[in-house]
Amino acid sequence: MPRYEFKEGSSSKFWEITLSGNSFTARWGRIGTDGQEKTQTFGSPAEAQKEHDKLVREKEKKGYVLAGKGEDDDGDGGGGDEPASNPELEAAILKDPDNVDAYLVYSDWLQGQGDPRGELIAIQHAAAQASGTEASDLKRKATAHIKKYQTLLLGELADGVKSKEISLEWHLGFIRSARLAKQDYDSEFDVVEAVGALLKHPSARFIRGLTVGMTDFEENHYSRVADAIVEVGGLKTLQELFLGDFQYPDETEISWTYLHDISGALKLLPDLRKLRLRGGELQLGDVDLPELREFTVETGGLPLGAVKSIANAKWPKLERLEVWFGSDNYGAEGGVEDIQPILDGKGLPNLKQLGLRNSEFADALAQALPGAKVLPQLEKLDISMGTLTTEGARALADKAAAFAHLKQLDVTENILTDEGQSLLSKAIPQANVGNQREYEEDYRYAAVGE
Incomplete structure (x- = not known):
């Protein structure tokens, strides 16, 4: 039970409050006595929490x-050097990460242990319930609280946050999402080491999103990031993962970035909903992601092994699939025959958006798409950034009825002539045909290779 005390002049009083579901119990009196006790019950846990937070704020305003913790305590490392842990309460959150009540029960326990995460949960919950000026004030209070207790809440991550090479989003007392990236060539920030520290830190035990930008300006690799995920035994709550969040060509080229083998990490992310990968030399292995809704791979050269991994992946809830194939000159392999399971809609009952982009077999794809079994269920089809010619445009236009149900057909950034653009625009009005690339007759290439 969190205990607050007031000592001034002849006054020496205490006040305690324990929140439990839709009620709380308060006890108060002179220090050294048992005091009085009262329990109040509300219509919901949220109402109880709101009144709880209001009373805490009132007591704090009164001194x-x-x-x-003394009034002048700066809180740096306050609550002890080691964060409190309650496996039973943490398991309840892991079982249902969206259950706010589980966090509130944990908040009360943490406050009783003097762990600043407990109060942070309460502050952020109150902010979520409030609006206008009150919500803004509470958000500022949460930011100040994190800064005050940064030694315990961040540990060695604090320097990365200060240098802005680590960006964090907090939710109900814990890190909800994080982005880590080297800022420039001269930076000494070790991204991979920081990822490992983050994933092991108690503040990230319920992390939902992880984004990794540049790991190095000489050799930009992501396999060690995947290894860090394996080292901690996976992340049960992670829902979004983005490896390769860099600007190209400003920071580096896609073909100078290496994803390598990330299959081990993917096997340890059971709740992953969104996966985005950018770079080359990708190895996926056997993909089995039962909760995944979106998958994107952006590359200048997709190896045949990765093509087959994607084509035969098990992701029954997938709604959006985007694949960049790339150029033969940068390692792209495979063709229409290798993605036939996708065209057949095999294991893709919920797919609504399909992007088969940046390919050098776009004309062959145009021939295959009208008869694709997956086509009737799609809302959006994207075959942009490839080598689609007038011949391919004619193949699509001749079978225009097959595409009539689509909300959008994207063929931008191909190499269509004016004739090809006109053919498609007339036959398929919802086709986006603009922004075509210039090319030489003997040199046709995907939009992104290097």
Whole structure:
């Protein structure tokens, strides 16, 4: 039970409050006595939490401070050097990460242990319930709280946050999402080491999103990031993963970036909903992601092994699939025959958006698409950035009825002539045909290779 005390002049009082579901119990009196006790019950846990937070704020305004912390305590590392842990309460959150009540029960327990995460949960929950000026004030209070207790809440990650090479989003007392990236060539920030520290830190035990930008300006690799995920035994709550969040060609070229083998990490992310990968030399192995809704791979050269991994992946809830194939000159392999399972809609009952982009077999794809079994279920089809010619445009236009149901057909950034653009525009009005690339007759290439 969190205990607050007020000592001034002849006054020496205490006040305690324990939140439990839709009720809380308060106890108060002179220090050294048992005091009085009262329990109040509300219509919902949210109402109880709101009134709880209101009373805490009132006591703090009157000068009450959490027992064990003086008024001038800067809180740096406050609550002890080691964060509190309750496996049973943490398991309840892991079982249902969207259950706010589980966080609130944990908040009360943490406050009783003097762990600043407990109060942070309460502050952020109150902010989510509030609006206008009150919500803004509470958000500022949460930011100040994180700064005050950064030693315990961030540990060695604090320097990366200060240099802005680590960006964090907090939710109910814990890190909800994080982005880590080297800022420039001269930076000494070790991205991979920081990822490992983040994933092992108690503040990230319920992390939902992880984004990794540049790991190095000489050799930009992501396999060690995947190894860090394996090292911690996976992330049960992670829902979004983006490896390769860099600007190309400003920071580096796609073909100078290496994803390598990330199959081990993917096997340890059971709740992953969104996966985005950018770079070359990708190895996926056997993909089995039962909760995945979106998959994107952006590359200048997709190896045949990765093509087959994607084509035969098990992701029954997938709604959006985007694949860049790339150029033969940069390692792209495979063709229409290798993605036939996708065209057949095999294992893709929920797919609504399909992007088969940046390919050098776009004309062959145009021939195959009208008869693709997956086509009737699609809302959007994207075959942009490839080598689609007037011949391919004619193949699509001749079978225009097959595409009539689509909300959008994207063929931008191909190499269509004016004739090809006109053919498609007339036959398939919802086709986006603009922004075509210039090319030489004997040199046709995907939009992104290097």
